[in-house]
Every structure is written in C-alpha cells, then in structure tokens.
Amino acid sequence: MKAVRTKPRPKRTPPKVPANWNPNIVVFACNWCSYAGADTAGVSRIQHQPHFRMIRVMCSGRIQPGFVLRAFERGADGVLVSGCHFGDCHYISGNERAVEQFEKTKNVVTLLGLEEARIRLEWISAAEGARFAQVINEFTDQVRKLGPSPLAGNGRAKE
Amino acid sequence: MDAGRHPLIDVVSNAEVIGCEGRPGDFRVRIRKKPRYVREDKCVACGLCVDACPQVGGNEFDVGLKARKAIYRPFPQSVPATYVIDSDACLNLLGFLSEKQRLRLAKVQKIKQRKREDYQPNLLVCGHCSKACEVDAIDFDMRAEEMEVDVGAVLVAVGFMEFDARKLGNYGYGRFPNVVTSLELERMLNASGVTQGHVVRPSDMKTPKRMVFIQCVGARGEGGRPYCSRFCCMNAVKDSMLVRQHDPEVEDVTILYTDLRAFGKGFDDFVQRSRDEKSATYVRGRPAKVDHVAEDDSLEIFVEDTLGHSQERIPADLVVLSVAAAPNEGAMKVADILGIETDVYGFIARRDPAVSAVETTREGIYVAGSAVGPQVIPDCVAQASAAAARAALYLTGYRVEEEQKTVDPMDLSGPPRVGVMVCHCGVNIAGTLDVEQLASHAAKIPDVVAAETNLFACSSAGQDRLVELIKEHNINRVVIAACTPRTHEPIFQETCARIGFNPYLLEMVNIRDQCSWVHAGQTVEAQEKAKALIRMGVAKARHLHPLQAGEVPMARAALVIGGGIGGIQAATDLAAQGFPVTLVEKTDRLGGRLAKPNLKSLYPNMRPAAEVLREKVDRLKSTDARILLNTEVEEISGFVGNFEVTTSGATQETFPVGAIVLATGAELHKPRGEYGYGTLPNVLTSEELEHAFFEEEEAVPGDSEDATSRASGVGGNKRRSGERSDGKAASPFESVGSASFILCVGSRDPECFSGCSRYCCPTAIKQAILLAKRGIDTTIFYRDIRTISSGAEEMYREARGLGVLFIRIPPGEKVEVIGEKRAEGVRCFDDLLGRRVEVPTDLVVLSVGMRPRQPETDRFHDMLKASIGLDGFFLERHPELAPIETAVEGVLLAGTIQGPKDIVDTVAQASAAAAKASVFLAYDKVKLDPVTAVVDALKCRGCGTCVDICPYHAGELVESGPGVYVAEINASLCKGCGTCGSWCPSGAITCRHFTDRQVHAMIDAFFGEEVTT
Structure with a gap:
C-alpha cells in the first residue's frame, strides 16, 4: 500500500503589518455590566484606544457565533465579547451560556484559519471603567501585532 | 440611579432634617437644604467647572487618599448628578475664613451685613467655574432653604461611621504611614479608585510584599465597643483574595483574627476557598502592638498565636486595620429631632431587639441598615424593604395609580424615514468632535431625511425640537447621537411616547461617554468612530419594529405559605395594607418554632416566646387575612399576577393570587447516633432543652424524691423512649450538676450542611446562661463563637x-461523648490549651443546625421553578441586590427557607417580602416589557433547547398537532436576555429589539454600507 502523501500545509508567512495601521475591532457588550463599565470609563475620563465599535445587547448570552463570524466576514480584525462577572449576571446565568457559545465560536474562527488571538472573552463589571480601558488597550495592541485579518475585504459588498 | 429616576421618589440631597412634629400617619418634617451653589435644574454634569477650578481639597469618597477640586461631584455615580461647591474650600465662598475675618473682608468690600445666617460676602475673587459653565448653573447667591413636607412615616437610614483607629495608639494608625484602614485598602483595590486597583504602601507607593490584616480593631472589647461589627471578617477574607489575585508581587497575607465570623450564606465556603487557595495565613490572636522599623518604613507586629501557643513577631510592609463600625455622628442629633431613643453606644435603638429589626421606639418611625448597629449588605437590604413595608401601613389611600394617558399612536408605517439628532452636550461632545460634520455625514446615509445638531438634546428645548423634527419631516425612525442609553434613553422614549411615536423606534448612539470623553486626544480617530457609530445606529433604526407593552390583569391577592413567625409577619403586613391575603399552614396552629414547647424565651432580652407569638398572632387576627389551618398547597400554576393555587386538607379550593410569599421555614438537624444521641438518655438537642425549660416551669417544687419523676429529668432523660411522667414531675434539672454544649452539630460540616446556621451560638449561650444561673457548671465546646446578632x-x-x-x-x-448507659463526660482536644481535656458532665446539649425543610423545599421548587442553591436552601435572585426575590417574578422568600437566620432577621425578611409583594399588588395590571423573545411556530422544530436554557423557565413545549411540538415563550416570564435566541438551532426565535437582522445590520454598517441579504 502506498501511503497517501498529504501535501504539507504551506506555512503562512507572518503578515506584514502596514505602518500606522489600526485594527477594526467589534466589541459586543452586555447592557448591565460591560456596556456600563465602558460608560464608567467615560465618566472617569479614562482614555483608551478608539479603534473599536460597541454593539450593545441585553446579555452576553445573546452573543451567538453568527454575530462574531459575520463581523470577521465583513472585515473585522478582532472581536471582543464581554459580559458580567460570574455570579453577577443580570439574567442569572446568561454569561455561563456565553462561555459555551464563545468556545464554539473560537473553534470555528480557528478552523477558518484566523488566529485565536483575534477573539477574546472578558468579564467587566459596571464599576470597572479602568479595567474596560485596559482590556481595550491590550486587545487593540494584540490585534495590531497580528496585522489585518486575512478575511478583511473579502466579504464586503463593495470594495 | 433607580431611586433618582423614580417618578415617586424625591431625592433631597445636601440637606438635614431639623424638625419633626405630628403623629404616625401625619408627620410634618422640616428639612434644611444646604446650598450647593450649583443649580440642579441647569447643571448637565459636564465637568467643565472642575477643570476650571483652581482650588484643591481632600476627597471624602476616597477617604482622603485622592484630591478633588472645590467644585466636585462626590463620586461618579452620585444622584443627583449635579456638582456641588465645597464652601469651606471655595475661594469665592471663603468658608475657610473665620467669621471675624469674613466680616473684616466684608467691611473692606463695603458689603452691608445682612442677617447672620444669610450672610455671605461672596467676594467673587475667583469665579472661574461660573465662567467655564456653559449653562449658567453656578449660583453663588444660593442660600440655605427650609422646606416642609407632610409624610405618613419616617425611615431612618443614617448608617454608620468608621471607628477612628487613632484612638488605639498601640496599632500606630496615624503615626506610621503604612498602617491603613480597611476602607483605605478598599479604595485602593477599587479599579476606579485612587491607585486603579493596585495596593501600594503609602510611604513609597511600592507594592507591599507582606501584608497583615488585624481584625476587631475597635470592636469586641477594645476602645469601649463590645459589639461585633459583623462585616469585617468576610471583608478581610475577600480583600486578601483580591490582593493576591491582583498583585502576584504580594507574597504573603496574614489575617490576625479572634473568631472567624463567616456566618452568612455561602460565607464558610468562601473562607474554605481562601484556605484552600492559600491566599492568606490565618493566625488566631490579637496583637499587643505594632512597631515601626525606621529603615524601610516596614512594621513589626507583636502577637500571641493562641493556637500555635507561641509569641510571634510578624514583619509586614503594610498593615490593614479592619476597623469597627461606630455610630454615625449625626445619629444622636437625628434621634433627638425625631424623638426616638438611641442605645448605649449611640446607635438608633430598636423597640424590641429580639423580634423587630426595623421598629424604633416611636411609632411611625422606622430604621433600616447599620443605623441600629453594624450589618452586612443582604441584611441591610432586607431591613430596608421591611421598613418600607411598615411605613406603607401609614400610606394606604395615598397609593398612586398610574395615570392612563391615551395618545393616538402616530402612523409610522412605510419605508424608513430616519431623523438624526446629534447633541453638542455643550463642549462635552462638540469640544472633541465636529458635530456639524457628523450631522452632514448622517444626512448622506440612505433613508436619513433629516439630520441636525442640538446644544443639549436632553434639555426641554432639545426635546421640543425633537418633536418638531419628527412632525416636520414625517420621521418614523429616530436616532439620537448623544450620551449613554443607560441613563438617557428613557427620557427620549418618554418624549416620543407623549406624542404617540412608538418609543421602540428610537435608537441612541453613545458618542459622549464612549467616544468624546475617552478619546479626547485623538480627534481624527474619534470623529471616524462617531461617524461609524451613527451609521450603525441608523442601520439598526431601519430595522426597528414598533413594540407595544403588553398588559395582563393582576389578581390583587397574596398567598403566604407557612404559618411560622415569618409567615405571620408577612401576612399581617400585607393584610394591614388592605390586600386580600391567604395564609396556608399545614399544622393545626400558628407559630412554628416559636410555639410551645419549641422555644421558651428569646435572646438577647429573654422575652418569653409565647408573649411575642401572642402579640403577633393577635395582630394578624385583627386584620382580614384568611388563615387556613390543616391545609396544604397542592398545586400552583401560572405566573406573576396570575398564579392559580389549589389547596388540599381541611380547606380544598382553587383560587387566584398575584404574588406568593414562601415561608415554610427550615428543619433542625436530626443527629443520627452522633455523640450518643438516641442511645444515651442525657444527650439532648438544643430544642429538647427548650422542652425541658417548659417542663421545669410546670414541675411542682418539693416533690423531687420520687424516683420515677427524677428519671424524667434531663439528667436521665427517657422521654424519647415514651416514658413520661405526668404533671407532677420534678424540675428536670434537679439531678444536673454540670452541662456541656456542643456547637456546630450538623452545621459547618461538609457531610450535612457546610454553612453556618447563625442562630446556634447565641441560642447556646442563652441556654448556658439560664443553666449557669441555676447553679449548673456549664461548658461550651465551640469552633468559633459567632455572636453576631444585636x-x-x-x-x-x-x-x-x-x-x-x-x-x-x-x-x-470531633468531640467525644463518653459513658456507657448515660453520658458521663465529654472529651476533646482543647485548641487553646493545646492538649486533650475531659469534662465530666450530667447533660450534653447538641446545638443542632438548620437544614432545608423537606419535602416542602423540593415540592415548591418543582411547582414554582424557583432555583435552589448548592446548600439546598432556596436561592435568592441576588445576594445583595435582591435577597428577598427569587428568579421567578412574584415569588418571594421569607425567613429560613432562604437560609439559616434568627427570629429578628426572619421577621425583617418577612416584612420585606410583604413590601415586595405589595409592589406587584399595588397595580391592577401587570405591565409586560415588550423586549422579549418570540417563537416563529412555523420555523420551530420543537427541540426544546430554549426550554432547557431559560433561567426563568419562560419556554414551554406545546403540542400544536398530533405529535408535533413547538416552543412557546411566555411573555410574562421572559426577561428579554435573548440567550434562547442565540441558541435556537433553527433560527425560530426572534429577540425583539436586538434581532439578528438588527445586529447584522450594525456589523455591516461598521464596515461601510449595509449588505442587503
């Protein structure tokens, strides 16, 4: 029997990060903790990087894989999912469900050939304005290092 | 925030009560409102004045660790959001000058002296803030105002103050820079606090390597405060965990404690976790002193480790004093004005510390929280609701029915015509972003028919303009680009609703809190972000659907299940407010554990239980509450406002109720052969000892030589084997010379109940005192003495x-009870002596813990779908925010059904449950939020995923045809989280107001134009 030779997967060359390039990041946040945490950052004037756009939902449990995948499809370079700390969910256990959904999403995202570091799950409470800013800065820097998403531009309606 | 926004709550801040006359139901309260020099009606809380103010003062909220300006907002979430000027620091108000100096200055300025109280020179030497303010909110001519309000009842919630640790010189607080209080540590640990969550040594701002917490500073004997402050043990445990999680540089945390009082629900498990994770070393001992090591500003603590039997010198970089709670300075004054009494420490006195947590010594005036003594948050919240329930008794007839305004709904059909309003918010937005450009960008987005800016969209002028705009352009979707929807959406929605514009066709875009305020230095990027956010908002607005708030009629009656002290109290409070109440009790009498022979007297004041019970039952019987004895609840179906209850037993009927209070109580642990219980006749439970107290009372003195009657005494008790001498028994304590109590039987034991039962320590001590007063040598074997109640x-x-x-x-x-036929002694290891001891005893009392009552707990769990915690007790919706409510709306918890607690706490919780129930019953309709999930029956495949996933059990599979199942979501149970929508495999569930389509449209709009699919 002849062994089936599988083609070695071509190693992807590390992406060239254009100079002064800034990532596009979609942040999904629950109404009660993370969105409120971002507001708290505002009230306390804690400055952070501006390359993200918030989408508010009532609970992190609402954030389904389809939302995250659509964001990547349309050209997002990173997606942050955030909700209340465990035990603090406004809807008892929505954030526990969010973890399950997030794990699924992460699998699909990596299957698509995207780096795992482009997607992140964080718990941020309404009081943690400083933490919100810190997470945004960290994540933005992390995605910036990865460079533009290989999918960016593919799914757009018009170039 | 909720209180500040409530239409029926007037918050009068910066004010004090100066008089209170009248009688319960008709008080006239005089209030002096101090000037804040900033007009509440004008201030938009933009903070420009703070930037302009040159004068710096200490920040009270951050306990002086951080500076603030003379014009400031006390803390970021303060209500009202209005700024205030500290007259002592402000250069204009010159409060820091003495009266004499001010007069002299006034003379120079030739300002005539007015009335002394009214006098203010207002030299206007500074005035930077009033120049900076865009809305002219600053008013230096503001004077103190007096107002009078007519009220039915008064609630006192003045809280407590921190004990001044300076009074204890040996700990060096105030002398050594690296000795801080727990409150100071708390502000450091807070992510938005002084050090953004990092713990530092104040002397050099470096992270401490070794930290030591000293417990009971100023509590339990020191500094003349004998009481326990309740919250400090858990606070230290929590802080030690936070510190270790946050700063790996902190290598070692030691907690020096006396007793670890982890009495609350789940507290013991938390401490165990801390021990397992080794986040702190626990040393039992109270330090003699803290010494300062001059070289590196570190500290050395001298302490006797009472369990290790050694003298220790513990080095530390930072010492945290867990300071006790002291009465609020103003409490005495408030008490004086209101004509109520204070206790020996200066806390507000309760009328009866054994029964009622919220009644003061004057009728119609109630107290809640730490004003009566230190409390933990869950108890504070429960008491606050309880106090509200009592106060409500004086307000019947004043109940405000919601006004039924009918406005014809506008015709908003047809293709979307979006109107965009971009708010300047003064310079808050316009200072960073080019709002005019944002508006012109918005105008170019397809479907946008009008886009304009407004100086303050939330002002009444802005609201009027919004109405005009809608009418002018026949707008059917509104996008407001301003601040956060979390605070302002209700305002705009209300404006829309007023003109019949469906409020759910409005979308807010947050370009202030989450854009201009946080990207001030990056104007170009911020502008791009704001544009994208507006595009996303418009995209969502296109797909918004008008939603109607549903209504279902409310059955304005309540059901109370359980006729113990909790049930009696809840039923009384509800019935006294005029609501029809049915109390269902399984046995033939009311009273539960308070009834004879379960409990003879109550701690701490030894009031006879029978007297308390009679008082409570009489009060209940004076109301119109319907009491069903010998009756059980067979079945409950339905949801809030529309429960249907079926009873069985003596009264069999089916009736509707709007709200349900569960008060079936707990069971006491039944020892199974442990400690010789059941085999040795003189081993009793604490409850059986209460029986003995009754027997003693009934015993005829002087008839004690009879051998059979002696056998009936607890010394050789045979009651359980059925022998019982009648009436003329001798005192059961006749032959008892010594007694031993064993605590934590069935509590703090992972095999039975891992939590603390709270009531047993004080009960055992009460019983021990009673025995000791009879000349009996009494010994208590304990693990920690948790005498936390008042x-x-x-x-x-x-x-x-x-x-x-x-x-x-x-x-x-494990304590060992020795003896063959009867217990003769108790043997165990004495932790403090460090060796085994044996104590001879004639009587062993087992202080048994509480456990969930079965089968009631499981039955009601099945019937109502209210969750049960890991400990088997009913789970509250939130330990701090909602300790009374369950996750099922309209189902409330009173007493030990929620977890072990004593009588005071049970009564408080019962009143609180009544208050919460009355919130539902006050209206004749249940308003249903339309933001819910709905199932498309055609798409649903009946898999039941949504039914399993919903924490509120709103989903149900119904048979739509033979063998065909579809899910249905009950709009009255659905809270609108949308989790089911994200899990539905067939996409049959629409999560209203956050639909897939709306979210997708937003994502698409971020990256250019929307993709139509």
Whole structure:
C-alpha cells in the first residue's frame, strides 16, 4: 500500500503589518455590566484606544457565533465579547451560556484559519471603567501585532 | 440611579432634617437644604467647572487618599448628578475664613451685613467655574432653604461611621504611614479608585510584599465597643483574595483574627476557598502592638498565636486595620429631632431587639441598615424593604395609580424615514468632535431625511425640537447621537411616547461617554468612530419594529405559605395594607418554632416566646387575612399576577393570587447516633432543652424524691423512649450538676450542611446562661463563637462572667461523648490549651443546625421553578441586590427557607417580602416589557433547547398537532436576555429589539454600507 502523501500545509508567512495601521475591532457588550463599565470609563475620563465599535445587547448570552463570524466576514480584525462577572449576571446565568457559545465560536474562527488571538472573552463589571480601558488597550495592541485579518475585504459588498 | 429616576421618589440631597412634629400617619418634617451653589435644574454634569477650578481639597469618597477640586461631584455615580461647591474650600465662598475675618473682608468690600445666617460676602475673587459653565448653573447667591413636607412615616437610614483607629495608639494608625484602614485598602483595590486597583504602601507607593490584616480593631472589647461589627471578617477574607489575585508581587497575607465570623450564606465556603487557595495565613490572636522599623518604613507586629501557643513577631510592609463600625455622628442629633431613643453606644435603638429589626421606639418611625448597629449588605437590604413595608401601613389611600394617558399612536408605517439628532452636550461632545460634520455625514446615509445638531438634546428645548423634527419631516425612525442609553434613553422614549411615536423606534448612539470623553486626544480617530457609530445606529433604526407593552390583569391577592413567625409577619403586613391575603399552614396552629414547647424565651432580652407569638398572632387576627389551618398547597400554576393555587386538607379550593410569599421555614438537624444521641438518655438537642425549660416551669417544687419523676429529668432523660411522667414531675434539672454544649452539630460540616446556621451560638449561650444561673457548671465546646446578632456579644460576655467555660475545638476534631448507659463526660482536644481535656458532665446539649425543610423545599421548587442553591436552601435572585426575590417574578422568600437566620432577621425578611409583594399588588395590571423573545411556530422544530436554557423557565413545549411540538415563550416570564435566541438551532426565535437582522445590520454598517441579504 502506498501511503497517501498529504501535501504539507504551506506555512503562512507572518503578515506584514502596514505602518500606522489600526485594527477594526467589534466589541459586543452586555447592557448591565460591560456596556456600563465602558460608560464608567467615560465618566472617569479614562482614555483608551478608539479603534473599536460597541454593539450593545441585553446579555452576553445573546452573543451567538453568527454575530462574531459575520463581523470577521465583513472585515473585522478582532472581536471582543464581554459580559458580567460570574455570579453577577443580570439574567442569572446568561454569561455561563456565553462561555459555551464563545468556545464554539473560537473553534470555528480557528478552523477558518484566523488566529485565536483575534477573539477574546472578558468579564467587566459596571464599576470597572479602568479595567474596560485596559482590556481595550491590550486587545487593540494584540490585534495590531497580528496585522489585518486575512478575511478583511473579502466579504464586503463593495470594495 | 433607580431611586433618582423614580417618578415617586424625591431625592433631597445636601440637606438635614431639623424638625419633626405630628403623629404616625401625619408627620410634618422640616428639612434644611444646604446650598450647593450649583443649580440642579441647569447643571448637565459636564465637568467643565472642575477643570476650571483652581482650588484643591481632600476627597471624602476616597477617604482622603485622592484630591478633588472645590467644585466636585462626590463620586461618579452620585444622584443627583449635579456638582456641588465645597464652601469651606471655595475661594469665592471663603468658608475657610473665620467669621471675624469674613466680616473684616466684608467691611473692606463695603458689603452691608445682612442677617447672620444669610450672610455671605461672596467676594467673587475667583469665579472661574461660573465662567467655564456653559449653562449658567453656578449660583453663588444660593442660600440655605427650609422646606416642609407632610409624610405618613419616617425611615431612618443614617448608617454608620468608621471607628477612628487613632484612638488605639498601640496599632500606630496615624503615626506610621503604612498602617491603613480597611476602607483605605478598599479604595485602593477599587479599579476606579485612587491607585486603579493596585495596593501600594503609602510611604513609597511600592507594592507591599507582606501584608497583615488585624481584625476587631475597635470592636469586641477594645476602645469601649463590645459589639461585633459583623462585616469585617468576610471583608478581610475577600480583600486578601483580591490582593493576591491582583498583585502576584504580594507574597504573603496574614489575617490576625479572634473568631472567624463567616456566618452568612455561602460565607464558610468562601473562607474554605481562601484556605484552600492559600491566599492568606490565618493566625488566631490579637496583637499587643505594632512597631515601626525606621529603615524601610516596614512594621513589626507583636502577637500571641493562641493556637500555635507561641509569641510571634510578624514583619509586614503594610498593615490593614479592619476597623469597627461606630455610630454615625449625626445619629444622636437625628434621634433627638425625631424623638426616638438611641442605645448605649449611640446607635438608633430598636423597640424590641429580639423580634423587630426595623421598629424604633416611636411609632411611625422606622430604621433600616447599620443605623441600629453594624450589618452586612443582604441584611441591610432586607431591613430596608421591611421598613418600607411598615411605613406603607401609614400610606394606604395615598397609593398612586398610574395615570392612563391615551395618545393616538402616530402612523409610522412605510419605508424608513430616519431623523438624526446629534447633541453638542455643550463642549462635552462638540469640544472633541465636529458635530456639524457628523450631522452632514448622517444626512448622506440612505433613508436619513433629516439630520441636525442640538446644544443639549436632553434639555426641554432639545426635546421640543425633537418633536418638531419628527412632525416636520414625517420621521418614523429616530436616532439620537448623544450620551449613554443607560441613563438617557428613557427620557427620549418618554418624549416620543407623549406624542404617540412608538418609543421602540428610537435608537441612541453613545458618542459622549464612549467616544468624546475617552478619546479626547485623538480627534481624527474619534470623529471616524462617531461617524461609524451613527451609521450603525441608523442601520439598526431601519430595522426597528414598533413594540407595544403588553398588559395582563393582576389578581390583587397574596398567598403566604407557612404559618411560622415569618409567615405571620408577612401576612399581617400585607393584610394591614388592605390586600386580600391567604395564609396556608399545614399544622393545626400558628407559630412554628416559636410555639410551645419549641422555644421558651428569646435572646438577647429573654422575652418569653409565647408573649411575642401572642402579640403577633393577635395582630394578624385583627386584620382580614384568611388563615387556613390543616391545609396544604397542592398545586400552583401560572405566573406573576396570575398564579392559580389549589389547596388540599381541611380547606380544598382553587383560587387566584398575584404574588406568593414562601415561608415554610427550615428543619433542625436530626443527629443520627452522633455523640450518643438516641442511645444515651442525657444527650439532648438544643430544642429538647427548650422542652425541658417548659417542663421545669410546670414541675411542682418539693416533690423531687420520687424516683420515677427524677428519671424524667434531663439528667436521665427517657422521654424519647415514651416514658413520661405526668404533671407532677420534678424540675428536670434537679439531678444536673454540670452541662456541656456542643456547637456546630450538623452545621459547618461538609457531610450535612457546610454553612453556618447563625442562630446556634447565641441560642447556646442563652441556654448556658439560664443553666449557669441555676447553679449548673456549664461548658461550651465551640469552633468559633459567632455572636453576631444585636446584643449577643454582650450575652457572650455575661456568660463568661457567670463562669461558663468555653473550650475551642479545632476544625476536623470531633468531640467525644463518653459513658456507657448515660453520658458521663465529654472529651476533646482543647485548641487553646493545646492538649486533650475531659469534662465530666450530667447533660450534653447538641446545638443542632438548620437544614432545608423537606419535602416542602423540593415540592415548591418543582411547582414554582424557583432555583435552589448548592446548600439546598432556596436561592435568592441576588445576594445583595435582591435577597428577598427569587428568579421567578412574584415569588418571594421569607425567613429560613432562604437560609439559616434568627427570629429578628426572619421577621425583617418577612416584612420585606410583604413590601415586595405589595409592589406587584399595588397595580391592577401587570405591565409586560415588550423586549422579549418570540417563537416563529412555523420555523420551530420543537427541540426544546430554549426550554432547557431559560433561567426563568419562560419556554414551554406545546403540542400544536398530533405529535408535533413547538416552543412557546411566555411573555410574562421572559426577561428579554435573548440567550434562547442565540441558541435556537433553527433560527425560530426572534429577540425583539436586538434581532439578528438588527445586529447584522450594525456589523455591516461598521464596515461601510449595509449588505442587503
């Protein structure tokens, strides 16, 4: 029997990060903790990087894989999912469900050939304005290092 | 925030009560409102004045660790959001000058002296803030105002103050820079606090390597405060965990404690976790002093480790003093004005510390929270609701029915015509972003028919303009680009609703809190972000659907299940407010554990239980509450406002109720052969000892030589085997010369109940005092003495004074009862002596813990779908925010059904449950939020995923045809989280107002134009 030779997967060359390039990041946040945490950052004037756009939902449990995948499809370079700390969910256990959904999403995202570091799950409470800013800065820097998403531009309606 | 926004709540801040006359139901309260020099009606809380103010003062909220300006907002979430000027720091108000200096200055300025109280020179030397303010909110001519309000009842919630640790010189607070209080540590640990969550040594701002917490600073005997502050143990445990999680540089945390009082629900498990994770070393001992090491500003603590039996010198970089709670300075004054009494410490006195947590010594005036003594948050919240329930008794007839305004709904059909309003918010937005450009960008987005800016969209002028705009352009979707929807959406929605514009066709875009305020230095990027956010908002708005708030009629009656003290109290409070109440009790009498022979007297004031019970039952019977004895609840179906209850037993009927209070209580642990219980006749439970107290009372003195009657005494008790001598028994304590109590039987034991039962320490001490007063040598074997309730710590001292011996047993050690036919002694390892001891005894009392009552707990769990916690007790919706409510709306918890607690706490919780129930019953309709999930029956495949996933059990599979199942979501149970929508495999569930389509449209709009699919 002849062994089936599988083609070695071509190693992807590390992406060239254009100079002064800034990532596009979609942040999904629950109404009660993370969105409120971002507001708290505002009230306390804690400055952070501006390359993200918030989408508010009532609970992190609402954030389904389809939302995250659509964001990547349309050209997002990173997606942050955030909700209340465990035990603090406004809807008892929505954030526990969010973890399950997030794990699924992460699998699909990596299957698509995207780096795992482009997607992140964080718990941020309404009081943690400083933490919100810190997470945004960290994540933005992390995605910036990865460079533009290989999918960016593919799914757009018009170039 | 909720209180500040509530239409029926007037918050009068910066004010004090100066008089209170009248009688319950008709008080006239005089209030002096101090000037804040900033007009509440004008201030938009933009903070420009703060930037302009040159004067710096200490920040009270951050306990002086951080500076603030003379014009400031006390803390970021303050209500009202209005700024205030500190007249002592402000250069204009010159409060820091003496009266004499001010007069002299006034003379120079030739300002005539007005009335002394009214006098203010207002030299206007500064005025930077008033120049900076865009809305002219600053008013230096503001004077103190007096106002009078007519009220039915008064609630006192003045809280507590921190004990001043300077009074204890040996700990060096105030002298050594690296000795801080727990509150100071708390502000450091707060992510938005002084150090953004990092713990530092104040002397050099470096992270401490070794930290030591000293417990009971100013509590339990020191500094003249004998009481326990309740919250400090858990606070230290929590802080030590936070510190270790946050700063790996902190290598070592030691907690020096006296007793670890982890009495609350789940607290013991938390401490265990801390021990397992080794986040802190626990040393039992109270330090003699803290010494300062001059070279590196570190500290050395001298302490006797009472369990390790050694003298220790513990080095530390930072010492945290867990300071006690002291009465609020103003409490005495408030008490004086209101004509109520204070206790010996200066806290507000309760009318009866054994029964009622919220009644003061004057009728119509109630108290909640730490104003009566230190409390933990769940108890504070429960008491606050309880106080509200009592106060409501004086307000019947004043109940405000919601006004039914009918506005014809506007015709908003047709293709989307979006109107965009971009708010300047003064310079808050316009200072960073080019709002005019944002508006012109918005105008170019397809479907946008009008886009304009407004100086303050939330002002009344802005609201009027919004109405005009809608009408001018026949707008059917509104996008407001301004601040956060979390605070302002209700305002705009209300404006829309007023003109018949469906409020759910409005979308807010947050370009202030989450854009201009946080990207001030990056104007170009911020502008791009704001544009994208507006595009996303418009995209969502296109797909918004008009939603109608549903209504279902409310059955304005309540059901109380359980006729113990909790049930009696809840039923009384509800019935007294005029609501029809049905109380269902399974046995033939009311009273539960308070009824004879379960409990003879109550701690701390030894009031006879029978007297308390009679008082409570009489009060209940004076109302119109319907009491069904010998009756059980067979079945409950339905949801809030529309429960249907079926009873069985003596009364069999089916009736509707709007809200349900569960008060079936707890069971006491039944020892199974442990400690010789059941085999040795003189081993009793604490409850059986209460029986003995009754027997003693009934016993005829002088008839004690009879051998059979002696056998009936507890010394050789045979009651359980059925022998019982009648009536003329001798005192059961006749032959008892010594007694031993064993605590934590069935509590703090992972095999039975891992939590603390709360009531047993004070009860055992109460019983020990009673025995000691009869000349019986009494010994208590304990693990930690947790005398946390009001007056209990004093009882503990009294017991020690009476010679009651306390022997501490180490964790894991089991006390051994010795004796063949009867218990003759108790043997165990004495943790403090460090060796085994044996105490001869004639009587062993097992202080048994509480456990969930079965089968009631499981039955009601099945019937109502209210969750049960890991400990088997019913789970509250949130331990701090909603300790009374369950996750099922309209189902409330009263008493030990939620977890072990004593009578005071049970009564408070019962009143609180009544208050919460009355919130539902006050209206004749249940308003249903339309933001819910709905199932498309055609798409649903009946898999039941949504049914399993919903924490509120709103989903249900119904048979739509033979063998065909579809899910249905009950709009009255659905809270609109949308989790089911994200899990539905067939996409049959629409999560209203956050639909897939709306979210997708937003994502698409971020990256250019929307993709139509």
